[in-house]
Amino acid sequence: MKILIVTNYYYPEIGAAASRIQLMAENLQKQGFNVEILCPLPNYPKGRVFNGYRKKIFVHEIINKTKVFRYFISPSNSSNLILRIFSMFSFAISLWLFAFKIKSIKQKDLIIIQNSPLLVSFSANYLFSYIYKKKTILNVSDLWPLSALELGVMKKGMIYNILERIEQYNYKMSSAFIGQSNEILDHITLFNNKPKFLYWNIPNNDNVVNKYYSKKKKIVYAGLLGVAQGIYSILRNVDFKKLSVEFHIYGDGSEKKLIKDYIIQNPKSNIYFHGLISKADLNLILPSFYASIIPLKTSIYGAVPSKIFELISHGVPIIFSGDGEGASIIKDNNLGYTSKPGDFDSLIKNINLLINLDSKSYMQMKESCINLSKNEFNFKNQIHSLISFIKNNKL
Secondary structure, X not given: OEEEEEOOOOOOOOOHHHHHHHHHHHHHHHOOOEEEEEEEOOOOOOOOOOXXXXXXXXXXXEEOOEXXXXXXOOOOOXXXXXXXXXXXXXXXXXXXXXXXXXXXXXXXXXXXXXXXXXXXXXXXXXXXXXXXXXXXXXXXXXXXXXXXXXXXXXXXXXXXXXXXXHHHHHHHHOOEEEEOOHHHHXXXXXXXXXXXXXXXXXXXXXXXXXXXXXXXXXXXXEEEOOOOOOHHHHHHHOOHHHHOOEEEEEEEOOOHHHHHHHHHHOOOOOEEEEEOOOHHHHHHXXXXXXXXXXXXXXXXXXXXOOXXXXXXXXXXXXXXXXXXXXXXXXXXXXXEEEEOOOOHHHHHXXXXXXXXXXXXXXXXXXXXXXXXXXXXXXXXXXXXXXXXXXXXXXX
């Protein structure tokens, strides 16, 4: 079976979408599928095309035995909505250059399209499902434009209404859906009853589980440093020195400069910024931390942070600042403590609770994390279930 995956994010980019799509592609390939990737020149989250890809319109390469076709994008990580939409639109247009590969497209049995960005997924869906009459699976990882509304980067009005109609037409064109949360699948069900599959952001970490941890109370955040996470707000509202804990930050994003400047201005704050490191290096150091903070600046319907699954595979308890399905997973399975977005008093209380747990209770929480990762949130089980979903629905 020949599959083309269209995505706005792919290795060597970082982030949940890039990692999820790469894992999906490479493991479908291992199971006998012929998988190719159609994506933009790598640029996320820096907002500029990576070295080695600049001043190019098209790049064809092979990564871990997977063919990757990259096309031009005008990248941006600006908080300006117009610039971000223009960036999405640039790749939405340039991916049509792939339409000239008529023979290759006709040979494809299935197209999997990552959504969001909404304009990219709509453009790809129109090209492959409407023009080439191919079956498409829309992989919905967040609910645009609803997420933009909840984040406060967009208000209801003409632009929002247009994007909402594009979203609904996107669902109409698709043959089936993959969603990264139950809330996402419930939302899609409001518009149609086509086949749907729950595909969590689970890492393939079966061989890196490590029960080691430092008795020194160190808390970690590793991930995107953007508006939705609000790490800078945490630094300004939580006194880690007073709590007698260290807070270590790994990652990159639009808030990086604010975070670095804050640490320079507050050198005795017990906050340490390490920048961006490789996933392999991160896997080695995560088990050494006592706990991790996973924050969402505001409740986003359908959002279940991929860091939950990454951390539990290492047995690292979670202090979650968020709501919805992510909070339910943590509370229902004894993975840590939760608080509402922006409730810094509760966040401080939860940090205190976790770092002062008795040894037995703490180890039980670590065991809960590891056991859930091995069973319900197991990557190998999930990829086999996805293959069954594709075959059973004759996609």
